[in-house]
Amino acid sequence: MQGIMYLGGISAIIFIIGIFVFIAKEGLPFLFGAFDLKEFFTSPRWIPTSENNPTYGALALILGTASVTGMAMIVAIPFSLGAAIFIGEFATGKTRETLKILIELLAAIPSVVWGFIGLTIMNGLIIKLFNVPIGLNVLNAGIILGLMAAPIMTTIAEDSLKAVPDKYREAAEAMGATRWQTIRRVVLPAAKNGLVSAVLLGVGRGFGETMAVLMASGHSINIPHSVFDSVRALTATIAAELGETAVGSPHYGALFTLGILLFIITFLINLTADLVVRGIRKK
Amino acid sequence: MPQAPPDAGPDAPSTPPAPPVLEVENLSIRYGDVSALRNVSLSVHEHEIFGIIGPANSGKTSFLKTLNRMDRFESHMRVEGHIRFLGRDVRAWRNVYALRQHIGVVFPLPVGLPLSIYDNVALSPRLRGVTDRRELDVIVERCLTRAALWDEVKDRLDSLGSLLSGGQQQRLTIARALSQDPALLLLDEFSIAVDPVTTMRIEDVLKELRKEMTIIMVTNLVQQARRLADRTAFFLTGDCVEIGRTDDLFEGKVKDPRTYDYILGRFG
Ligand SMILES: Nc1ncnc2c1ncn2[C@@H]1O[C@H](COP(=O)(O)OP(=O)(O)OP(=O)(O)O)[C@@H](O)[C@H]1O
Numbered sequence: 021m022q023g024i025m026y027l028g029g030i031s032a033i034i035f036i037i038g039i040f041v042f043i044a045k046e047g048l049p050f051l052f053g054a055f056d057l058k059e060f061f062t063s064p065r066w067i068p069t070s071e072n073n074p075t076y077g078a079l080a081l082i083l084g085t086a087s088v089t090g091m092a093m094i095v096a097i098p099f100s101l102g103a104a105i106f107i108g109e110f111a112t113g114k115t116r117e118t119l120k121i122l123i124e125l126l127a128a129i130p131s132v133v134w135g136f137i138g139l140t141i142m143n144g145l146i147i148k149l150f151n152v153p154i155g156l157n158v159l160n161a162g163i164i165l166g167l168m169a170a171p172i173m174t175t176i177a178e179d180s181l182k183a184v185p186d187k188y189r190e191a192a193e194a195m196g197a198t199r200w201q202t203i204r205r206v207v208l209p210a211a212k213n214g215l216v217s218a219v220l221l222g223v224g225r226g227f228g229e230t231m232a233v234l235m236a237s238g239h240s241i242n243i244p245h246s247v248f249d250s251v252r253a254l255t256a257t258i259a260a261e262l263g264e265t266a267v268g269s270p271h272y273g274a275l276f277t278l279g280i281l282l283f284i285i286t287f288l289i290n291l292t293a294d295l296v297v298r299g300i301r302k303k
Numbered sequence: 304m305p306q307a308p309p310d311a312g313p314d315a316p317s318t319p320p321a322p323p324v325l326e327v328e329n330l331s332i333r334y335g336d337v338s339a340l341r342n343v344s345l346s347v348h349e350h351e352i353f354g355i356i357g358p359a360n361s362g363k364t365s366f367l368k369t370l371n372r373m374d375r376f377e378s379h380m381r382v383e384g385h386i387r388f389l390g391r392d393v394r395a396w397r398n399v400y401a402l403r404q405h406i407g408v409v410f411p412l413p414v415g416l417p418l419s420i421y422d423n424v425a426l427s428p429r430l431r432g433v434t435d436r437r438e439l440d441v442i443v444e445r446c447l448t449r450a451a452l453w454d455e456v457k458d459r460l461d462s463l464g465s466l467l468s469g470g471q472q473q474r475l476t477i478a479r480a481l482s483q484d485p486a487l488l489l490l491d492e493f494s495i496a497v498d499p500v501t502t503m504r505i506e507d508v509l510k511e512l513r514k515e516m517t518i519i520m521v522t523n524l525v526q527q528a529r530r531l532a533d534r535t536a537f538f539l540t541g542d543c544v545e546i547g548r549t550d551d552l553f554e555g556k557v558k559d560p561r562t563y564d565y566i567l568g569r570f571g
Pocket residue numbers: 334337338339357358359360361362363364365366377523
């Protein structure tokens with residue numbers, strides 16, 4: 021048993037290192053060739069297919085991913101926290117079970133379906149409601165992504181509320197706290213580790229999601245100035261362009277560099293999650 | 304809250320009786336088919352320490368739980384009879400939260416909330432709407448001092464209350480109960496997780512507190528009842544066998560011989 025677990029742990033580490041090595045290897049020739057660090061991070065011009073003067077500015081892509089993820093969290097945090105509090109603290113019996121199943125069903129919807137919803141329903145809705153020319157933008161992709169991230173965030177948040185022992189609720193209520201005061205002043209602070217990791221997991225989901233964002237964001241290179249601007253995400257760029265590049269070309273390498281960037285960002289998010297949770301624990 | 308009458312000492316109950324803080328009439332408690340308490344009637348007077356002794360499963364904790372209506376956490380708990388607190392039926396209180404604010408509770412196993420020490424004690428004032436930091440500071444220091452904990456924690460009020468030692472957590476819960484400024488303090492076997500020295504310190508605190516509030520103390524240490532309680536009730540498997548002046552009971556002036564047997568430890 022211990023052996024199997026040991027093997028699992030080791031192989032997980034080997035896989036991660038292997039993936040990183042692979043991505044790095046494909047990206048390296050570009051990194052030491054046409055790559056210009058300053059251009060990569062400060063230029064919004066992502067024109068890898070230009071015949072005579074290809075540029076590889078990833079700023080717009082980075083901001084595209086960041087804005088969509090930010091929008092998604094604005095949607096998902098209140099939604100998932102509210103749902104978790106309702107399911108964990110107020111709902112009982114049948115209601116609770118039904119809601120939990122519903123949330124799990126929501127989590128099982130494939131991302132292409134979400135993308136389709138964004139492309140059709142949400143697109144029309146946004147155009148009509150806000151009277152804008154195009155409904156495929158930060159708002160659309162953010163809402164779609166928020167709804168996609170919410171179920172898993174809800175589940176984790178609810179688990180962390182459930183992990184708060186009842187004796188704390190009992191003690192607070194014995195002092196005359198109402199249900200709501202108990203939740204706000206005792207349960208939520210006690211569960212904050214789990215809540216923080218729920219949010220960070222949602223952020224990670226946001227950075228990594230590809231298909232739905234590709235379909236709902238408009239996929240056009242823009243530095244977003246409002247939620248009604250179309251943007252292009254890092255992931256979507258890789259997905260859309262990788263199939264059309266020659267292996268080993270600068271464009272190919274540039275896409276892998278985007279991959280390295282995503283890898284690093286995801287790593288940093290997880291590291292932050294870890295540090296935050298640890299920091300709270302130490303206190 | 305009414306002031307202590309000048310003569311409120313250990314012998315006060317024999318002098319003109321203060322109005323009862325708590326009157327219990329024919330109280331019965333059941334959990335489904337299990338009867339936990341049958342037909343208990345008693346009253347507790349202002350500034351009295353009222354002790355309750357009795358072996359395990361005699362219904363002591365269940366009794367305390369009904370007083371501040373904590374039956375919500377016991378889904379199949381059924382309560383019959385009347386409980387009047389400060390002259391009003393506890394079931395008629397406009398809102399149960401206000402009732403609970405007047406009644407401090409200390410559980411057998413200390414429950415330091417997973418908040419900072421400061422926030423533990425400031426919680427109840429905050430629930431009452433106190434937001435001024437200086438006012439809170441004063442309350443926190445006063446309650447921690449009176450619970451004999453201030454000196455040990457004054458330099459780390461920001462650390463988690465749930466990380467204190469058992470004995471410290473118990474004093475923290477007492478400080479928290481005091482921060483409610485309760486008229487009635489319920490203590491359920493408070494010394495179960497506390498060392499003897501700390502127990503003695505808390506007992507001294509309780510002797511001071513009785514000047515300001517009424518205390519009901521469930522204890523599994525009969526000598527603790529002897530040291531602190533003005534009157535003591537003996538519960539046995541759901542019956543209130545006897546209520547009497549503590550001094551009388553411990554001198555053997557009992558109506559029911561089982562009481563004295565229990566006091567002497569000749570039981571079961
Ligand atoms: N939540 C509950 N559900 C069902 N029965 C219960 C519950 N709590 C207590 N009882 C029963 O009620 C009776 C009285 O229990 P109670 O906890 O009031 O006794 P106690 O005098 O406080 O005992 P101890 O000295 O062990 O704390 C016991 O028979 C017990 O099994």
